[in-house]
Amino acid sequence: MKTARIRFLTLSMAACGIFLTIPKVAFGTDKELAKTAKALFGIIPAKTAAPDKVTAAQIELGRKIFFDYRLSKDGSTTCVRCHQPQFYSTDRLPQSAGFNNNKGARNAQSILNLKYQDIVHWRNDRTSIEDQALRSFTTHLSFGNSSEKEALKRLELAGYQPLFKDAFPGSGNPLTLENAAAALGSYQRSLTTRAPFDQFLEGDIKALSNQAKKGLNEFITVGCASCHNGTAVGGRTMQKFGVYQNYWNLTKSKNPDKGRQEISKKDEDLYVFKVPSLRNINETAPYFHDASTQDLETAIRWMGKLQLNKDLTDEQVSLIKAFLQSLTGELPKDFRIAPTLSPQPYAGPEPL
Ligand code: HEC
Ligand code: HEC
Incomplete structure (x- = not known):
């Protein structure tokens, strides 16, 4: 033995x-x-090159989605509910609660410094952070939307079309959940704590x-x-x-x-x-x-x-x-401060 x-x-x-x-x-x-x-180990640098215009638009789109409760089925949940800035992107709970207060099986991990990590989730059951984000929209432990169509409808009602256009120019149909997941990936990779x-x-x-x-x-x-x-x-x-x-x-x-x-x-x-x-x-x-x-x-x-x-x-x-x-770093401004969401009359949630 x-x-x-x-x-x-x-x-x-x-x-x-x-x-x-x-x-x-x-x-x-x-x-x-x-x-x-x-x-x-490795160094988190003090300065990184500014992202190009399209990447900057993706990061901003991802940031808005991350903070937008209107995108869940009952208006109770979005990424930031379980990944809160004041707790360094965790929720201080043994088990997180999402849509309908459904409880997950494990403790919420931080989404900071993912740029420097290869494995996603405690059990490595997501192939990438994009895969993780994509599935969040429709799982009953997270946003709770019953279908991809329903998740897309909420993005549309909350006024996201122009933001998807800017973030994914040249795409015939920019408003897709794959693009939403890609934007969330760009946003999360931008969050590092030196x-x-x-x-x-x-x-x-x-x-x-x-x-x-x-x-x-x-x-x-x-x-x-x-x-x-x-x-x-x-x-x-x-x-x-x-x-x-x-x-x-x-x-x-x-x-x-x-x-x-x-x-x-x-x-x-x-x-x-x-x-x-x-x-x-x-x-x-x-x-x-x-x-x-x-x-x-x-x-x-x-x-x-x-x-x-x-x-x-x-x-x-x-x-x-x-x-x-000594590994505690400063939170990035883009995470510490919530973004301004589109001023659509849609307050969510609505039965769709
Ligand atoms: C053989 C590999 C291995 C070694 C050696 C190791 N760890 Fe870990 N560590 C892990 C794993 C795997 C986990 C996650 C366990 C779990 O929660 O399922 C972990 C979790 C932790 C956590 C909790 C992290 C969190 O987010 O909840 C801390 C703190 C930690 N380790 C510190 C240490 C320290 C300090 C040492 C040396 C005394 C050490 N580890 C040695 C593999 C290791
Ligand atoms: C209901 C609470 C909840 C919501 C909402 C939520 N998460 Fe999480 N998140 C968790 C929990 C719990 C884990 C750990 C799951 C596991 O490993 O089994 C996790 C893990 C992750 C991880 C993996 C981190 C790592 O270290 O491996 C990423 C990335 C992530 N979440 C991003 C997101 C994004 C992006 C959203 C929004 C689209 C989101 N989460 C919404 C609770 C939540």
């Missing part, structure tokens, strides 16, 4: 392509730490407190970065939750979720979930797919035990927490 576990870890770490570069000893200087961290950690990676070693730097050191040497790596500090692979023991031993989850296995039906996918991004993690409690804890320190301690078979000391936990707090 032990060999199998070790093999699993080695394989999964090799898949990340970075395990061999992780030194076993503490780093000598802050500059060395920054250099090693730069190879494991943090003090990025300044540190760029060489500004004073951007992090001594605690945070020690915590980063722990995060790397203890093994967290073997799964949580890349620019989003996660979001790139699927891994078993509970490598060394059943996760519910610690989380006390009732009816443990089987994760990816429910989608793929493969044994090796049992209890496998998306390795989430840890950007802004201090702001997005509750934690884990089933919201099994509100407390970040508890989440860190459980991760040490379940994923690495390590009992982290109180000091290690608090240092790692200080590092994770």
